[in-house]
Amino acid sequence: MTCFCSSFEDYPAVRGIVEPDYRHTALSIVQLQRSPFRSLVECEAVAKASRKAQGRVQFENPAGLTQSPNYSQLALVSAPRLILSGTQVSYGYQDSDARLAFQRLAKALEAGGSSVKDIAFASFYPLSSSIAEQVRRIRFEFFDKQRPPAATMQPFEGLPAMDAGFAVDVVAIAKAAAANAILLFELPMPRREPNARSAGRTMALRRIPQSTRATGQGSQAMGEKTTSVVNG
Numbered sequence: 001m002t003c004f005c006s007s008f009e010d011y012p013a014v015r016g017i018v019e020p021d022y023r024h025t026a027l028s029i030v031q032l033q034r035s036p037f038r039s040l041v042e043c044e045a046v047a048k049a050s051r052k053a054q055g056r057v058q059f060e061n062p063a064g065l066t067q068s069p070n071y072s073q074l075a076l077v078s079a080p081r082l083i084l085s086g087t088q089v090s091y092g093y094q095d096s097d098a099r100l101a102f103q104r105l106a107k108a109l110e111a112g113g114s115s116v117k118d119i120a121f122a123s124f125y126p127l128s129s130s131i132a133e134q135v136r137r138i139r140f141e142f143f144d145k146q147r148p149p150a151a152t153m154q155p156f157e158g159l160p161a162m163d164a165g166f167a168v169d170v171v172a173i174a175k176a177a178a179a180n181a182i183l184l185f186e187l188p189m190p191r192r193e194p195n196a197r198s199a200g201r202t203m204a205l206r207r208i209p210q211s212t213r214a215t216g217q218g219s220q221a222m223g224e225k226t227t228s229v230v231n232g
Contacts, residue, residue, distance in 0.1 A: 001045040002028045004154050006036035014041055033157045044123075044152050053078040056173050057120045059147055070136060071151040075120040081174035082120075083112045090165040097165060098134055102142045105168060114172040116142045124153035126166040131155075135166055 001022060003014050008031050018027055025045070053076035060074040061067050085108060090101035106116045122143075126132040132153055143149065149170075159167050 001025050001043055002030060003041055003043040004030050004032050004152070005041050006032060006039045010039070010041055014043075018043070032154055036155075040154070042152065042154055049076050049078075051076075057118075059150070069145075069148065070140075071148050073150065075150040077120050077173070079173045081113075083109065083114045083172045083174050085109065085112075085170045085172065087125075087167045087169045089159060089161055089167045091161060091163050093131065093134075093165045095134065095138060098138045099141070101166070101168060102138065105170065106142060109170075109172050112172075113174045115175075116172075117144045118173040118175065119143060119149045119170045120173055121171040122149050122151040122168060123170070124151065124166060124168050125156045125159060126153065127157075127159065127164065128155060131165045135168075 001018065003018070005011070005014060008029065011029050014029060015027065018025070022045075056077070056079035058076040059072035060076065061072055062074065065073045085105065088101045088105045088108070090098045102116070109115055109118070122139075124132070124135050126135055132155060135153065140148075158164075
């Protein structure tokens with residue numbers, strides 16, 4: 001489980017809320033920004049599902065959680081093969097820059113045997129609220145509006161490029177069966193000559209622990225916006 005916090009001062013309260021129900025869960029706390037404009041805590045987790053998904057991926061919005069047309073609260077996955085993308089960065093702040101990032105993501109997924117329509121979970125890292133609104137406006141030019149994936153999106157402090165607006169990485173369902181349960185790969189950052197800051201860089205993958213990896217015998221659940229607000 002990873003909880004994104006506005007301040008590390010929230011750590012004792014977050015730990016006190018999480019531990020009674022998730023005693024054996026590895027907990028990571030990430031402070032989003034140095035000087036946040038509001039107090040919040042948002043948690044995401046990967047767990048073994050107690051029931052099999054209907055189809056390769058099943059999206060759900062349990063009662064009592066926020067209902068939104070833009071994302072699902074849970075993604076139940078039973079596909080034998082998943083793709084964990086590397087991070088695609090939007091260089092610049094125009095809508096055209098955002099579309100280029102989604103287009104690069106689409107090409108990478110296609111090369112791995114998937115597509116943007118098969119995304120189960122997406123993580124967005126915008127650097128401002130206005131960029132977050134840009135992502136909300138543009139993502140369904142690529143994602144499936146009728147079956148929105150689970151997602152996390154909160155403003156972050158920075159990205160590995162001075163002209164970055166946001167970044168995105170995803171977990172997607174592979175179309176073709178394979179012997180390996182999960183395909184992992186890195187996406188190279190595009191070269192921006194003569195800007196040497198981003199040339200040749202790659203982004204690290206977030207790896208799902210072995211105990212929660214999908215196999216042909218089980219499912220895994222990916223949740224989004226399991227949110228607790230601390231101090232307001």
